[in-house]
Amino acid sequence: MPESPEVQALAEFLDARVRGRAVSDVDVLEFRTIKTRQRPPSELLGRPLGAVERHGKHVAVAVGDDTQLVVSLGRHGWVRWREADASDDLPDDAAPALAEIGLDDGTAFAVTDAGTWVSLGLFVVDDAVAVPAIAKLGPDPADPSYSQNDFDVALGGRRKQVKAILQEQESIAGIGNAYSDEILHLAKVSPVVHAAALDDDARDRLYGATIQTVRGAIDARRGIPIHLLKAAKVDAMRVHGRAGEACAVCGDTVRDFSFASTTAQYCPTCQTGGALL
Known part of the structure; x- marks a missing residue:
């Protein structure tokens, strides 16, 4: 997508x-x-x-x-x-x-x-x-005016998995399955944890990872011919689409899990305390 x-x-x-x-x-x-x-x-x-x-x-x-x-x-x-x-x-x-x-x-x-x-x-x-x-689009993390408050409003105290919220266009615009995996891995947050269970430190890490991932990817894709953009995206992924490969951060094996009729990827050591989803 x-x-x-x-x-x-x-x-x-x-x-x-x-x-x-x-x-x-x-x-x-x-x-x-x-x-x-x-x-x-x-x-x-x-x-x-x-x-x-x-x-x-x-x-x-x-x-x-x-x-x-x-x-x-x-x-x-x-x-x-x-x-x-x-x-x-x-x-x-x-x-x-x-x-x-x-x-x-x-x-x-x-x-x-x-x-x-x-x-x-x-x-x-x-x-x-x-x-x-x-x-119906929510605020966009690529916008320079996007703030921690915008992100906190999207998360709220919701009993909903963080990965689902990251992909919810009415809450946060522009993120899909791939970049939500990348954001969660960078922030060292489990994709299945509910927003209501996040402490302040985890929320701060998630906000920072969202800004870094989205804006960094936009900068990296500029100037690439449009027929090569999909390949460039795939090549840049750290965990998404990397099931069975070694995590570039800790060396553990990246794993798959089922999510909303599709599959997503995560690192057990970095994100779930070693637990397999």
């Missing part, structure tokens, strides 16, 4: 390329992606594009002065860029394009989905906050 560091890099990549261009062609290949049926992407034809911004795990492209094209990336969505003189040939394992937006300089970007079901959505709206998932 795309998370805020990679989506931020994607937004910056697109901003540098589409700002000032006009839409010359719109090709929708999968109509289930269109979430604003009264305002299809064909409405954008001939209109100029402006700034591209990130909202949590969503990308919003300004169109003229009064419209936004919002791409909700969902679980397996992404964007593929095509240069003006590029071949249309793609690798056999390339994710299928669900829609493509052509620009007046011959370049184009396609929205893709690698999943077995369509999770990606396209919205044409007056303002990005008209998209329900964006309207």
Whole structure:
């Protein structure tokens, strides 16, 4: 699932390329992606594009002065860029394009989905906050104004696992399964402990680890071509996706555990006092 560091890099990549261009062609290949049926992407034809911004795990492209094209990336969505003189040939394992937006300089970007079901959505709206998932977003740790108080409000005294709260977009925007594993490992906190059970020191460590992980990953992803961002993310993980490997901190074996219909990873020595989940 795309998370805020990679989506931020994607937004910056697109901003540098589409700002000032006009839409010359719109090709929708999968109509289930269109979430604003009264305002299809064909409405954008001939209109100029402006700034591209990130909202949590969503990308919003300004169109003229009064419209936004919002791409909700969902679980397996992404964007593929095509240069003006590029071949249309793609690798056999390339994710299928669900829609493509052509620009007046011959370049184009396609929205893709690698999943077995369509999770990606396209919205044409007056303002990005008209998209329900964006309207409900909590504060974003990538924002310089994000504070310890914002984090404490998200945790509260809730009897809910900390990992679930980190991934709860209404509480903390932009974090998913992978970066929540990384944050918890850096903070040396068990993924299954409830927020209500955390002492002040653990809360401080979690806040610091959240800021360090999210902002550090954003800095690290900047400038990487968007087709290489997933690989860069995987390579940077310390525990997520590393089950069976040695923890880089203590040398113990990184373990799997089931979480919300998926799997996550943790280090028993660093995070759970040696207990296996």
